[in-house]
Structures are given as structure tokens and as C-alpha cells.
Amino acid sequence: MKLSWRVILLWTLPALVIGFFFWQGAFSPAAADMSRNTASTRMTYGRFLEYLAADRVTSVDLYEGGRTAIVEAVDPELDNRMQRLRVDLPGNAPDLVARLRSEGISFDSHPPRNDGAIWGLLGNLIFPVLLIGGLFFLFRRSSNVPGGPGQAMNFGKSKARFQMEAKTGVMFDDVAGIEEAKEELQEVVTFLKKPERFTAVGAKIPKGVLLVGPPGTGKTLLAKAIAGEAGVPFFSISGSEFVEMFVGVGASRVRDLFKKAKENAPCIIFIDEIDAVGRQRGAGIGGGNDEREQTLNQLLTEMDGFEGNTGIIIIAATNRPDVLDSALLRPGRFDRQVSVDPPDIKGRLEVLEVHARNKKIAQEVSLEAIARRTPGFTGADLANLLNEAAILTARRRKEAITMLEIDDAVDRVVAGMEGTPLVDSKSKRLIAYHELGHAIVGTLLKAHDPVQKVTLIPRGQAQGLTWFTPNEEQGLISRSQLMARITGALGGRAAEHVIFGDAEVTTGAGNDLQQVTNMARQW
Amino acid sequence: MVTRFGMSDLGPLSLESQQGEVFLGRDWMSRSEYSDEIAARIDAQVRAIVEHCYDDARRIIRDNRAVIDRLVDLLIEKETIDGEEFRQIVAEYAEVPEKEQYVPQL
Numbered sequence A: 001m002k003l004s005w006r007v008i009l010l011w012t013l014p015a016l017v018i019g020f021f022f023w024q025g026a027f028s029p030a031a032a033d034m035s036r037n038t039a040s041t042r043m044t045y046g047r048f049l050e051y052l053a054a055d056r057v058t059s060v061d062l063y064e065g066g067r068t069a070i071v072e073a074v075d076p077e078l079d080n081r082m083q084r085l086r087v088d089l090p091g092n093a094p095d096l097v098a099r100l101r102s103e104g105i106s107f108d109s110h111p112p113r114n115d116g117a118i119w120g121l122l123g124n125l126i127f128p129v130l131l132i133g134g135l136f137f138l139f140r141r142s143s144n145v146p147g148g149p150g151q152a153m154n155f156g157k158s159k160a161r162f163q164m165e166a167k168t169g170v171m172f173d174d175v176a177g178i179e180e181a182k183e184e185l186q187e188v189v190t191f192l193k194k195p196e197r198f199t200a201v202g203a204k205i206p207k208g209v210l211l212v213g214p215p216g217t218g219k220t221l222l223a224k225a226i227a228g229e230a231g232v233p234f235f236s237i238s239g240s241e242f243v244e245m246f247v248g249v250g251a252s253r254v255r256d257l258f259k260k261a262k263e264n265a266p267c268i269i270f271i272d273e274i275d276a277v278g279r280q281r282g283a284g285i286g287g288g289n290d291e292r293e294q295t296l297n298q299l300l301t302e303m304d305g306f307e308g309n310t311g312i313i314i315i316a317a318t319n320r321p322d323v324l325d326s327a328l329l330r331p332g333r334f335d336r337q338v339s340v341d342p343p344d345i346k347g348r349l350e351v352l353e354v355h356a357r358n359k360k361i362a363q364e365v366s367l368e369a370i371a372r373r374t375p376g377f378t379g380a381d382l383a384n385l386l387n388e389a390a391i392l393t394a395r396r397r398k399e400a401i402t403m404l405e406i407d408d409a410v411d412r413v414v415a416g417m418e419g420t421p422l423v424d425s426k427s428k429r430l431i432a433y434h435e436l437g438h439a440i441v442g443t444l445l446k447a448h449d450p451v452q453k454v455t456l457i458p459r460g461q462a463q464g465l466t467w468f469t470p471n472e473e474q475g476l477i478s479r480s481q482l483m484a485r486i487t488g489a490l491g492g493r494a495a496e497h498v499i500f501g502d503a504e505v506t507t508g509a510g511n512d513l514q515q516v517t518n519m520a521r522q523w
Numbered sequence B: 001m002v003t004r005f006g007m008s009d010l011g012p013l014s015l016e017s018q019q020g021e022v023f024l025g026r027d028w029m030s031r032s033e034y035s036d037e038i039a040a041r042i043d044a045q046v047r048a049i050v051e052h053c054y055d056d057a058r059r060i061i062r063d064n065r066a067v068i069d070r071l072v073d074l075l076i077e078k079e080t081i082d083g084e085e086f087r088q089i090v091a092e093y094a095e096v097p098e099k100e101q102y103v104p105q106l
Helices: A002-035 A045-053 A094-103 A114-142 A149-154 A179-193 A195-199 A219-230 A249-263 A290-303 A345-356 A367-373 A379-395 A403-415 A426-444 A479-500 A507-521 B036-063 B065-078 B083-093
Strands: A041-043 A057-063 A068-075 A081-088 A106-109 A161-163 A208-212 A234-238 A267-272 A312-318 A336-339 A451-455 A465-468 B080-082
Touching: A002 A114, A041 A045, A045 A057, A045 A068, A045 A081, A045 A094, A094 A106, A179 A195, A179 A208, A179 A219, A179 A312, A179 A336, A208 A219, A219 A234, A219 A267, A219 A312, A234 A249, A249 A267, A249 A290, A249 A312, A345 A367, A345 A379, A367 A403, A379 A403, A426 A451, A426 A465, A426 A479, A426 A507, A426 B036, A426 B065, A426 B083, A451 B083, A479 A507, A479 B036, A479 B065, A507 B036, B036 B065, B065 B080, B065 B083, B080 B083
Parallel strands: A041 A081, A057 A106, A208 A312, A208 A336, A234 A267, A267 A312
Antiparallel strands: A057 A068, A068 A081, A161 A234, A451 A465, A451 B080
């Protein structure tokens, strides 16, 4: 909206300039025609008197209060043709009129045309006035728009979005599968709504909550839910928005943010991806980044420094708590670290129920079965899974999502897009042996995860795939399990070796071997 | 297995910490806290583990050659074999061990 205004203005200015020149060009001759105050040749006053004496003058038109006159005279030498001549009259020649009357020459007096002059003046003024006014308008508007030329004054201002009563459209009901984290944050909301329950027993409100967890587990969603539920002013900003082109801007923005927050206390500040500014100081090549450290220092003092802050709760989200500065994590700054983990089967079922609310799903689809099939999936993965299934359903022109679409969507989310099946050839046989090598070794080893599916349909980078049902408990892995996994991963190459011989092993096992080495060495 | 979890005859030692320099990306520099002699033994252990597993895998493949040949024909024809069907076919030729799969209760 604002932008289009500026664009319109920018295009109007040249249009006005062009219009102005046309106007000047078109109007000046027209004005002259109307007044007829022109004559091609001039004549001296003496000559005029001579003409008068010779009775060659037919009419006289007096202009400008009698100072000039257009004289029409006939010239006998030129075949009595009518001539229009311009004469400058001396200022005071009152007897001229008397003489003209006595000679019987028709004469007329025209009043000076002042309006023409006024129009000329206005015409000359209108263009600069418009130009200056337009520029003024432009600057005033652009100073409100971020990124405009007036922004230089606003560099130190924080860019946090401020909402008095945040309408994020997300409530705690929409957050599922991360019960522990949800409870912690609900407590914060309770503290804001009913502080007396806590202050009665001497409890202090936590100053900061750090949400930690792998990508896609719903940290930002939790923050949105808090904003929707808390009913207090809510500031949200991303960690990367602090630091910009100029030195000192980051710290200045932190100050500005906290100043605004103090004015609106009690309130909540949410800093997304805080690792962008909260990184360990003095790390990296050459001793770190001064500007970022300055921003962090300012953040540290604002959170818990000499000048206390009351009633401001800071919620931050990151998926790399290990790189954060230890001073940021101490109690008094971020009192609480809430870890947001990938959901377990119960959590996944709840997440699926939330996402299935607005989707048409066939009766026979069991969300529990999907939850069972997807260990290790995060909330974002599950949302993507159901969305892919819905897209597939639309593509197949079906009424509702069936188990078929969901199966395809799981495969697609895990392994990538389905490719075209290979034609029957030597390489297809080789891939079949390779995959069956994985599958059979995996099946016959007791400690290995069971085979879920063997397929020759290429997906993503892989030519064929063997899927194993992952275990729900992924925490601790025993030595026999690791050995079984290494053996299973080597099954492909072993099959090629045994069946086709030493000379026929292929590059297909490259990825397997990389995994095997890594597992054996580190993992 | 060898450097971080002590699952070899080098003993229960953590020889590489996962945490590297924060700024350089964690995997880029895994600091080594051992001598060259230990490094050579690590390499030997890794090799031993992988070779043992490879021998195992080849033995399994050789012992089950018949079922693999049958399954390959089936796989090329059908493109995809389901886990249950796969286990049934394998069970006709060899004993499939019972897997302990933790089934979570809702």
C-alpha cells in the first residue's frame, strides 16, 4: 500500500513536467491571438505623424494606457494595401486624440490585460511548487517505511514486532505431543495471570525460558501459543535481526527493545533462533566477532544486570544450545531450559490428530498405525506427511485420504521422490541382489531391526531401498546391535561379492561403506 | 564403536570428543587425544570389526543362496516385497530369529 503510493508519486512527477511544457507551448500563441496586440513592423512616432498628415491612416488602436498603438495605414505605393504598424507613443500627447477625432479616424482604446501576466506567473510557479511539495511528501512518507531513504535515523530502533493482544491463531490446544514443555510454559502463563498464587509462597517468576530442541519439534509454535494465551503484550524478534550493517546497531536495538518492554511490563519477549547473537564469546578464528559480542553483552546486562527488570519474561528458542554463551544460560537469565524433544508414539498420535482436524480422512485410516510407523518423526515431519498425503489425494482425484496415500507419503517424506522403475537389465538384477543382501542379513541377524519393505523403485539418490522398521526406543544401542547394523549395511556388498565374484563388485555400495566405517570408528 | 564408546579391546576410553570448535562446525575438527600408537591400534580395531562383519555377511549370503535367487526373481517381477511376505519366504529355507521389538502401548 505504502509502496504503491510512492510508485505513483514517482511516476506523476515526470508526467507533470511533460504536461507543463505542453501547456506552456500550447497556451502562449493562443493568448497572443486573442489580444491581437501584435504587428509585424514598427514605425517611429514622427513617421506616424507624417502618415497622419498624409491622411493614410485608417484606424488607430491604443494599448497599454496609450503608450503603444497599432496603426492601420494604407500605402499608395504598394497598391493601397493595408498595413499594420506598431507605434510607440510618447507618454503625454493629449492632443493626439483630438487630432484623430478631427481627422475622422476611428480609434479605440484597449485596457491593459493584466490577467495574462498573472497566468504567466502562476504557470512559472506551479512547477517548482509541485516539485518541492512532491519531494517533501515523498520524504515524509518514506521515513515511515522500513528500508526507505529515511531509515538512517531508525537504525538503532529495535525491529521487534509488538502485539498488545497477540492474535497468532495458535492456542495451547493446537500444541500436541510435547506435554512437558507445554506444562512449563503454561505455568508461565499462569504466573502472569494469577501471580498471587505464586507470590503467596514466596516464589519468584522465572525471568527467562529457553526452548531447546531439534528442528521441527515445535519451539516457535509453543511461543505462538503463549502469545495467543497469555493476554499480555508480546514482542517477537529473531536473533538475526539485531545485527546489521553498522557497528553498535545490535546493542542499540537490544536497549530499545528492553526500553519498550519496560514501558509495557508485564510482557513477554520472544527471541527466535537466539544462537545468532548468543554464541559463546571469544570463539572462532581470530577471537570472535566484536559486534555480536557487544550485542550479547547488552542482552546479558538487560536481562539481569545492575538495573533490574521486573515483569519481563524472555522466551528464546534455539536448536543449538551447545554453542550458547554460558553466561546467558545461568539462573537469573534463562532460569529454565525446556527441552522440546521429538514426540513419542503417544505424542505423535496427538500431533496427527491435531493436523487431521482440517483434513478429509477416510474412515478406515488409523492414525495410530501411522504413529506406529513413524518413530523419530518430529511435529513438522508429521505435518508434512499429512500434507503430502492430502496433495496426493487431490492429484488422484479422490474424496478422502486413504491409507494408500499415507503409505506413499511416508515413503516420499523418508526417502524422497519416486523415480521411474528400472527396465529389466543386468544392473537391475545387480541392484536386486544388493538390496536382498541387506534384507536377508537384516532378517537373519537377531539384533537387527526387522525388514519392513524391499523395493527396486528408485527414490531420491538411491536406486533401490531396503527399509527397516526402526525401533521405538532409540536411546541406547548395544554392541550386538551395532555389529548387526554394520553387518546389515555390508550385506549389499557381500551379496555382490558372493554372487557376481570379486571382479564385479560395483560403486553402489559407496554410501553403505561410508556408514559402516563411521559406525565402526565413532558411533 | 572404537573411539567414543569403548567397544573394542582398547578398553573403555573415549578417545574423541564429539565437540569440536564451535565456530568451525562440529564435525570439521574432532580433536585427537591419543598418541600415534593408539591411532594405529584404532585403525586396526576398526578394520577388524568391519572384516568380521563382512565375513559374517558373506557367510549368510552363501548359506542362503537358494532363497536369494528365488527372491531376486520375485523382486524383479514385483518391484516391491513387503516385510511380512519376505519373512515368510525366508522362513521356508532358514530359521528366522524372533526379533525383540518393543511395542509401545498407548
